[in-house]
Amino acid sequence: MALEMFRKEETLAMRKKLIGQSCRLFYSDDPVKIVRARGQYLYDENGKRYLDCISNVQHVGHCHPSITQAATTQMELLNANSRFLHDNIVQYADRLAATLPDKLRVFYFVNSGAYHGHLTSLIDISPYKFQKLTGQKEWVHVAPIPDTYRGVFREDHPNPAQAYADTVKDVIDKVHQKGRKVSAFFAESLPSVGGQILLPKGYSTKVAEYVRSAGGVFVADEVQTGFGRVGSHFWAFQLQGDDFSPDIVTMGKPMGNGHPLACVATTAEIAGAFTANGVEYFNTFGGNPVSCAIGLAVLDVIEKEDLRGNSSRVGGHLLDRLTQLQTKHPIIGDVRGVGLFVGLDMVTDKEQRTPATDAAAQVVRRLKEECICVSTDGPWENIVKFKPPMCFSMEDADLVADRIHHILTVILEEDKGRNAEVFNTANLTDPYHN
Amino acid sequence: MALEMFRKEETLAMRKKLIGQSCRLFYSDDPVKIVRARGQYLYDENGKRYLDCISNVQHVGHCHPSITQAATTQMELLNANSRFLHDNIVQYADRLAATLPDKLRVFYFVNSGAYHGHLTSLIDISPYKFQKLTGQKEWVHVAPIPDTYRGVFREDHPNPAQAYADTVKDVIDKVHQKGRKVSAFFAESLPSVGGQILLPKGYSTKVAEYVRSAGGVFVADEVQTGFGRVGSHFWAFQLQGDDFSPDIVTMGKPMGNGHPLACVATTAEIAGAFTANGVEYFNTFGGNPVSCAIGLAVLDVIEKEDLRGNSSRVGGHLLDRLTQLQTKHPIIGDVRGVGLFVGLDMVTDKEQRTPATDAAAQVVRRLKEECICVSTDGPWENIVKFKPPMCFSMEDADLVADRIHHILTVILEEDKGRNAEVFNTANLTDPYHN
Incomplete structure (x- = not known):
């Protein structure tokens, strides 16, 4: 069986025409075409591998x-x-x-x-x-x-x-x-x-x-x-x-x-x-x-496969790693979960606990670029959630935590940059400096 | 894989205990345990073969x-x-x-x-x-x-x-x-x-x-x-x-x-x-x-497999055979259908078209003894229905028609016998004959 019958653009065009638009795609701006999967990994039509933190349905691993x-x-x-x-x-x-x-x-x-x-x-x-x-x-x-x-x-x-x-x-x-x-x-x-x-x-x-x-x-x-x-x-x-x-x-x-x-x-x-x-x-x-x-x-x-034991161990490790990140990134308001059911609650204000919806969406987008699939949940879609297949490994947890640390650092830097720019712009247009 | 894990009585006992009783069994008085199937045939735990006229879901045949x-x-x-x-x-x-x-x-x-x-x-x-x-x-x-x-x-x-x-x-x-x-x-x-x-x-x-x-x-x-x-x-x-x-x-x-x-x-x-x-x-x-x-x-x-063609041919033949039976058995009020969607409408009175619910149930029971599975439908459960897998053959249709003819003849004979008996009983208890 060929992994692909249509080119990706064609699949997307057919989908738009034939499938009800209420049925949404992940990453709807730039959806991913997945043609095979194994364990906690998804592979696109070009063989690119994604770490899957989304598919709780494929509980014991894809295609076991x-x-x-x-x-x-x-x-x-x-x-x-x-x-x-x-x-x-x-x-x-x-x-x-x-x-x-x-x-x-x-x-x-x-x-x-x-x-x-x-x-x-x-x-x-x-x-x-x-x-x-x-x-x-x-x-x-x-x-x-x-x-x-x-x-x-x-x-x-x-x-x-x-x-x-x-x-x-x-x-x-x-x-x-x-x-x-x-x-x-x-x-x-x-x-x-x-x-x-x-x-x-x-x-x-x-x-x-x-x-x-x-x-x-x-x-x-x-x-x-x-x-x-x-x-x-x-x-x-x-x-x-x-x-x-x-x-x-x-x-x-x-x-x-x-x-x-x-x-x-x-x-x-x-x-x-x-x-x-x-x-x-x-x-x-x-x-x-x-x-x-x-x-x-x-x-x-x-x-x-002692998947409950694995869930406790790996989920516990993921929770630890994310909790450590919380001390470094004020945008992480809360980290909570049990086993391989973990949420990262993002806030714009640590005191008010104001949901950081945009930042959470940005984390999802940037993790996708790093070939890691996560999604958001909660009434404000500000909680990055982790419900991966239960064969998720320690290395997977570390990779996720490392990349989130990196992304949050970049977001922080960019925000600093943007604030500086806004400040500069304000200076430039200050009428008193004409 | 063993075809059977529990003896039939044990399966039945577990089912009664563990599965909601609203979920009914076919032939609830004496249910059939089916362990394998192929095409239009079902096999019980002793290898006995049943002709399946019920399973419209297994459309192209069981285990194709x-x-x-x-x-x-x-x-x-x-x-x-x-x-x-x-x-x-x-x-x-x-x-x-x-x-x-x-x-x-x-x-x-x-x-x-x-x-x-x-x-x-x-x-x-x-x-x-x-x-x-x-x-x-x-x-x-x-x-x-x-x-x-x-x-x-x-x-x-x-x-x-x-x-x-x-x-x-x-x-x-x-x-x-x-x-x-x-x-x-x-x-x-x-x-x-x-x-x-x-x-x-x-x-x-x-x-x-x-x-x-x-x-x-x-x-x-x-x-x-x-x-x-x-x-x-x-x-x-x-x-x-x-x-x-x-x-x-x-x-x-x-x-x-x-x-x-x-x-x-x-x-x-x-x-x-x-x-x-x-x-x-x-x-x-x-x-x-x-x-x-x-x-x-x-x-x-x-x-x-041209299953639509098969449905037309075999369904048409079944309809013909049952329509012929209608001329012989007054208990058949109507025969109707198209393709492999056929109903035999049983009546106690051809003029009034009174549903013959009991007789229809009897046909289902007797056909089961002949290793043919059918069921009834309609508001009065008096319609014997045929919705077999679409690979149903001419021989299957002939077998079903032959056995129904036989069963209806027997029912008729028994009814005559019972009427005679009733008549005799009436005679015996007739006070005028004391």
């Missing part, structure tokens, strides 16, 4: 041979739907169950994460989407994001977990005052679009207590953060402690290493309520033998 | 080597997301565009059909779901299904297409009287759950005219019927004539031969309106290089 092998072997045998009995789906559910609290024992396999924003029912519960579109529905209530860097309660608060949990309690009280009830609390276990936030320890336990008292359930969205990304635990919600268990867990992106695979895990009680409505739930592709074979292979590779 | 090869080759190279430029997505869109009317030129790739019933937004527009669940929303309006066998206007009507289209006009008028507007008209091009219905020719053209006059768009759901299933055309909506084009076409199930792949095609104008809301549409897996490589391979196999 064990995953391809598992897919091929099962594709040669059978890929029927889940209305026929098959071992893969039950074996996979059993393996997933072993990673979860005991009460989460019932699985629904699908082929896409509960992506926020594809359907009105999900747009309605996604602030970053509904704010731009249809507005907030009367049955949707938004709790403050428990951000201890830029939120209402910060690192100097004696108990931010309790304080933020109490804001959820306030929301529940207001809901009740309106004569409404509470159905569910949805939160990413580490809010990503919200700004690479680490929930203060104890927050979820407390929130779950409040939500359950009000008759609701706690839904942990592990679509971005599950499958060992945080290193120390298999699921990010487990960072909250052994006493915490959600009632529903959604999982997706890394689950199939790029193959469309996702899942909802819940309790027998909640599953029973879903069954009791009497309507069949059928998913054309969900839980098919190929998807489950791939899912099983991903679990195997995570274990065999 | 060309599809496996395409998937493997691309998985070895790259499976990144569609934010990077890649040739497969544009080449695939270009190939699909060639099958569609000129104005449908913009594509959105996803990984699941717009499945009716997974999310409240889709339940709301699916009568067979909302009737069982939340009820009909005030913004949803249901037009009568244009069923010329059991509907309001039947085969004896001089112009059922116009008459049914006028019912849509009536709905639009009522919507306007309420001060509401019309957004979109959704219809499967051959309503399947609705009862394997063939839309009367000219219906869609007329409906589109009415809907567009009211400011709405016509959405053709080709998820079950596209990719040449009807034989004579690539899309079932094309049966309506060359002058008809929908504004939006949804496609899914057969598209990836079992791989999760789906798509929405629309006009530049509608895509432009979607872009204009300013919100990015990103789909984690949609349009990735592996999905598109598989999609391209499916198109190639359809062409190379």
